[in-house]
Amino acid sequence: MSLELILLGLCREPLSGYDLKQLFDVAIRHFWPAELSQVYPTLRRLEARGLLAARREASAKGPPRRVYLTTPAGRAAVRRWLTDGPAFADERYPFAAQVFLLDALGSLDASAVFIRQLRRTLQARLRGLLAVEAGAAGSSPFQAHTDREFHQFLCLRMGLRVLEARIAWCDEALREIRRRKARRPKRGRP
Amino acid sequence: MSLELILLGLCREPLSGYDLKQLFDVAIRHFWPAELSQVYPTLRRLEARGLLAARREASAKGPPRRVYLTTPAGRAAVRRWLTDGPAFADERYPFAAQVFLLDALGSLDASAVFIRQLRRTLQARLRGLLAVEAGAAGSSPFQAHTDREFHQFLCLRMGLRVLEARIAWCDEALREIRRRKARRPKRGRP
DNA sequence: ATGGTCATGTAAATTGTTACATGATTAG
DNA sequence: CTAATCATGTAACAATTTACATGACCAT
Numbered sequence: 001m002s003l004e005l006i007l008l009g010l011c012r013e014p015l016s017g018y019d020l021k022q023l024f025d026v027a028i029r030h031f032w033p034a035e036l037s038q039v040y041p042t043l044r045r046l047e048a049r050g051l052l053a054a055r056r057e058a059s060a061k062g063p064p065r066r067v068y069l070t071t072p073a074g075r076a077a078v079r080r081w082l083t084d085g086p087a088f089a090d091e092r093y094p095f096a097a098q099v100f101l102l103d104a105l106g107s108l109d110a111s112a113v114f115i116r117q118l119r120r121t122l123q124a125r126l127r128g129l130l131a132v133e134a135g136a137a138g139s140s141p142f143q144a145h146t147d148r149e150f151h152q153f154l155c156l157r158m159g160l161r162v163l164e165a166r167i168a169w170c171d172e173a174l175r176e177i178r179r180r181k182a183r184r185p186k187r188g189r190p
Numbered sequence: 191m192s193l194e195l196i197l198l199g200l201c202r203e204p205l206s207g208y209d210l211k212q213l214f215d216v217a218i219r220h221f222w223p224a225e226l227s228q229v230y231p232t233l234r235r236l237e238a239r240g241l242l243a244a245r246r247e248a249s250a251k252g253p254p255r256r257v258y259l260t261t262p263a264g265r266a267a268v269r270r271w272l273t274d275g276p277a278f279a280d281e282r283y284p285f286a287a288q289v290f291l292l293d294a295l296g297s298l299d300a301s302a303v304f305i306r307q308l309r310r311t312l313q314a315r316l317r318g319l320l321a322v323e324a325g326a327a328g329s330s331p332f333q334a335h336t337d338r339e340f341h342q343f344l345c346l347r348m349g350l351r352v353l354e355a356r357i358a359w360c361d362e363a364l365r366e367i368r369r370r371k372a373r374r375p376k377r378g379r380p
Numbered sequence: 381a382t383g384g385t386c387a388t389g390t391a392a393a394t395t396g397t398t399a400c401a402t403g404a405t406t407a408g
Numbered sequence: 409c410t411a412a413t414c415a416t417g418t419a420a421c422a423a424t425t426t427a428c429a430t431g432a433c434c435a436t
Contacts, residue, residue, distance in 0.1 A: 002284040011314070017388075037391095059270075062385080062432050078291065086304065092279050100218065104199060104272060157362065226416085228397080230417060253415050
């Protein structure tokens with residue numbers, strides 16, 4: 001399970017479930033989202049297996065924190081995961097399925113409306129990622145970073161490129177729809 | 191649930207669970223995979239809800255087939271899904287998570303090995319999709335197709351573009367790793 | 381005192397995967 | 409006769425989401 005490995009990878013410094021959730025939400029949810037209700041039991045499980053070590057910590061606010069740190073066994077598991085090569089999972093894009101079935105609306109105009117809406121949403125996401133990039137990188141994108149930041153930045157670039165590709169696809173699709181409409185002009189009023 | 195809507199969308203002509211599974215495997219699994227063990231109960235559920243109509247059919251081989259056809263209510267559900275605009279789901283890319291954590295290996299060379307391997311795998315997938323494209327489209331990609339084929343072809347193009355973007359990212363990442371290595375030359379033997 | 385953030389969890393429901401079970405027909 | 413394809417399904421498990429539950433501390 002990838003969530004387990006990700007948590008092990010992140011706990012190279014002591015982090016609580018709450019901390020981890022925040023990390024996910026700012027930097028990781030783009031390629032692997034996680035809810036607190038899944039994080040907490042998973043941390044317990046990893047601790048029970050000896051891959052994480054837990055320690056209580058008093059907190060300024062609220063209840064005491066449980067912070068976790070990866071054990072040597074946990075670190076070994078992460079290294080194995082990484083050296084075993086890229087891992088893949090099934091990908092599910094509902095909007096692609098919608099495009100596949102879009103002819104059910106029986107109107108190229110309706111298809112164009114759909115794709116324009118898709119483009120707007122993707123554009124908004126792209127703006128979000130670009131803001132992260134600008135904030136994280138400063139002016140010189142790949143320079144003056146630790147190896148950790150460097151790899152995280154690479155990761156962000158991957159997200160950016162995929163979004164750009166999807167937006168470019170929207171433009172291609174709209175072009176092709178226009179061409180198709182031009183070739184087969186609208187009936188109704190001559 | 192998207193699987194339900196996809197099945198409803200596909201059953202505009204009578205199809206059995208078995209037929210549908212094959213459709214998924216050739217054309218749909220790229221953006222929405224499905225197992226038979228999930229398809230069969232889902233079809234039953236949709237029939238129970240009056241969105242699909244089932245009919246038995248004798249089969250040349252094997253047991254009698256159950257073929258399903260979308261009812262007017264089912265078609266309405268599909269149209270609603272499509273006109274409500276693009277639907278999104280969480281996306282999970284284990285390999286992106288691995289890139290995020292890759293600095294745990296403590297070696298830019300190891301990172302390059304990982305990304306080269308990723309590139310090879312993506313390249314192989316791209317070849318697969320290109321073969322589908324060539325087979326489905328003939329020489330003139332968007333022309334001389336029904337609206338149905340047109341939209342399905344658009345869908346394929348989206349898959350292609352995302353794969354190309356990921357491969358381009360691999361190249362960028364390898365370039366940046368080389369630059370970083372050049373700037374901070376290897377220690378060990380001067 | 382009201383609402384937000386800190387901080388932990390549990391329970392139920394949904395969704396999807398893997399493994400198992402069955403049996404007919406056809407091609408080699 | 410053996411394996412592949414056709415065709416249906418069930419059962420057990422795993423992963424994830426949504427909703428619920430609790431309580432402290434801080435700022436307005």
